[in-house]
Amino acid sequence: MISYIIRRTLMAIPLLLGITIISFAIIQLAPGDPTTLMMDPTLKPEDQEKFREKYGLNDSIPKQYMTWVGNMAQGDFGTSIIRRGVPVSEMIMNRLPNTILLMAVSTILAILIAVPLGIISSMRPYTKLDYTVTVTSFLGVATPGFWLGLMMIIFFGVKLGWFPTGGVSTLNAPFSIWDRIHHLIMPAFVLAAADMAALTRYTRSSMLEVLHQDYIRTAKSKGFKESKVVLKHGLRNGLIPIITIFGLMLPSFISGAAITESVFSWPGIGRLFIESAFTRDYPVIMGLTVLSSVFVVIGNLLADILYAVFDPRIEY
């Protein structure tokens, strides 16, 4: 097991290098020179030369790449072009807690709703209840998240006035847990919606497969209660494949978080990314693209390791 974890972790390294190479290559393809963006256009040619030298722009491209990756590995993502001199890492760290809060709450919400629905659906397959759950999850997958957010803002925010239409807390109000939760409910639900739908369908099909196994029939024929058979014998095995699904859904979940943050003016890294896209703040764009991919790689690594821990049938 330990050797599997080490091997799996080592496999993530070339992946991370590949991600940085692709991101770097895309920026290199950009028309024009980063100096034109970063420099004061009134600079004298010899000062421009000094500037290029200072930022290593006269180095060969492989050397520039090595410097960039080396700096990132030490947590230095460069400085913002738009907000001159502010380190990108500082901008990210200011916003990151909000994003983590939103994603964590959404994930919990998605699991709490989707897993029970999937289980109930699998226990009574092809009944009215099962069809209702299936059609609802089809709808959830097809709904554009940002539009769902917009509709909720119009209905629950503006029309009914039940929830605030954006932000993490009421401006200039003293900190209160209830206020924070109040602001969190709509964005967390919107972000959770798409995953909830997909998760319900995976849970259902995974449980359906498990419930047809011999050991379930044995347990049933021994006279155990159905709920006990399903929850104790079925669920433990039925949920193992869901771990992998979580890993696979992670990239779209992170993309979804960026859009949700944008709809609800949620000051997280996703919104920072989209703001930076408009101002062409390349160091921030690059930093966040690499960071979000690192998230995905680590998430998948954890999913694979957890899978190995929970499924004793597989030997490594």
Next chain:
Amino acid sequence: MAQNNLDTNNELALNPNLQEKPDTLTKIFFRKFTKNKLAVFGAIVLLIIIILAAFAPWIAPFDHEKTNVINKLSSPGKEHWLGTDRFGRDVFSRLLFGGRISLLVAFGSVAGALIIGTTIGALAGYYGGMIDAILMRFVDIVISIPSLFLLITVVTIFEPGWDKLILIFALTSWTSTARLVRGEFLSLRTREFVLASRTIGTRASKIIFSHILPNAMGPIIVAATLLVGGVILSEAALSYLGLGVQPPTPSWGNMLQDAQGFTVIIKAPWYPAFPGLLILITVLCFNFVGDGLRDALDPKGD
């Protein structure tokens, strides 16, 4: 198959009334597909949407670009079926023209993604070994970058029009197809008919394209159908953020960007509802059809 023929022959000898022709593959496909009510429903709705979008210039009751300052944000009614937008333009007409762009971008991108994904998947699956390892690690890398981040990074650099947007979507959405095709090729390349063609010295390109690929078409068609829905959602999200299809060219996504302003939300809350509903219905129908195709093209289940 041989066993089957034998049985039929025996039955024929016993019962001469059974001398019907066996169903053709197309017939079997239609029988299975029409059994799935949701898939048939989806196919019909999609057909209507595609026809409406394709013939937009002839169907649209108004010029979709004509502004009208005295009739801004009017409610749905007799003259303007779905009301007017912030500039007094007819929402229904704009939805038709927006559908043209949204569907064109989606179909174009999926076609591109299929070409890239199938080529890479076929090479990896057919040759295996080193080629497979390198190509699949490349797929792993591209999949690890959240697609919205990759899309937005590329879009901010190249600032593409809607035609180049197709290329960018194709370049960012081929990975699932590549994985799928590789899997199909890995299993098909060991089959007898492939071994036979290899033994008689058929060129690799011919084996890949004329022998293996047709046998892998089923799953590819299903994946492509589902991918169309995915690209429609991505395009809508990107255009909604203001980074995709740029106004005045309408797309379902950028109509929603136009409709999210506070005055619109207060004065005409129905306006943002329409483009979103249309996206929802279209994607839903593509998913229904994809599901139906999966069952209909699966040779095992009946």
